[in-house]
Amino acid sequence: MKHLVHFNTNHWYYLALGGLCILLPFLASRMEKPAPLIPTLPADFPAAFTQYATVQRPDGTLRDLYINTPALAAYGGGYDLPDGSILVITGCTAQQDSAGKWITDQNGRYTCATAFDSLHLRAKRRDWPDSAFPGDDRNGDWNYGSFTPSGAAFAEPITPCFQCHNTAEQPDFTYTFRLLAEYWRTQQVIYSFCDQTGRTPC
Ligand code: HEC
Known part of the structure; x- marks a missing residue:
């Protein structure tokens, strides 16, 4: 019985860890804010x-x-x-x-x-x-x-x-x-x- 509980805890731990590994990069990419829209000098000035x-x-x-x-x-x-x-x-x-x-x-x-x-x-x-x-x-x-x-x-x-x-x-x-x-x-x-x-x- 003791053994079984131990096994179960580990099982959920790895499952949660795996889930995080999949979710974290996704969340990070969602949280990256685009540069704020403000007037800038275009890099192609004066060529364009x-x-x-x-x-x-x-x-x-x-x-x-x-x-x-x-x-x-x-x-x-x-x-x-x-x-x-x-x-x-x-x-x-x-x-x-x-x-x-x-x-x-x-x-x-x-x-x-x-x-x-x-x-x-x-x-x-x-x-x-x-x-x-x-x-x-x-x-x-x-x-x-x-x-x-x-x-x-x-x-x-x-x-x-x-x-x-x-x-x-x-x-x-x-x-x-x-x-x-x-x-x-x-x-x-x-x-x-x-x-x-x-x-x-x-
Ligand atoms: C007191 C008046 C005055 C202020 C303040 C002023 N401008 Fe102008 N601006 C002009 C005039 C007059 C022209 C036309 C060109 C000339 O006669 O020198 C002009 C022309 C321009 C032009 C060319 C396009 C157009 O509208 O004719 C740009 C771009 C411009 N100004 C940007 C700015 C920016 C950015 C600022 C603030 C940092 C500014 N101006 C502040 C009077 C002003």
Whole structure:
């Protein structure tokens, strides 16, 4: 009798152990959380992007504007951009002469001297979770990010992005919508002279 009890205990022990061996990897794989959905700089930037414009300002800044090429292909020339659109703006300050004046070529255009530390991104998708936003501000389906050129997060507040772009008078919270539409029509990168300084919209 004693022997039998001993045997039974062992039996259940091995059965439970076997069950655990089968279940644990399964449970672990179920518990692995997917990476949280937040704006990131795509690894294929700039290769999978198309430059549509450059904006030059009198404060010696030059900014290049890009859209992910699949979104450009899906854009039909209308007043809003397709789901999955990613817009990126990079910048630099221009070359100066010895007197500190911005050097321009015969067309009045600068040449880049020093790239900005950060680049800005806007990404449009319907499925951003609330946790992907810094606060309650929304610009339709757009979210914002600031990155170093290698794609690491650049430490700057994101809420002002929403607040300024919210006032864009052009479609889809996009200040350069007209430039993008013009690129779409002409297939020429649009060079735009803005007479304002800083981030003041033209
Ligand atoms: C005070 C206004 C202002 C703020 C704040 C601002 N932007 Fe912009 N943004 C602009 C203007 C104006 C343009 C158009 C390009 C230009 O004239 O320099 C622009 C253009 C862009 C573009 C190119 C597509 C488009 O909308 O035209 C991206 C991407 C962008 N901004 C991202 C950001 C991000 C990310 C932030 C926050 C880190 C931010 N912006 C904050 C004014 C602003």
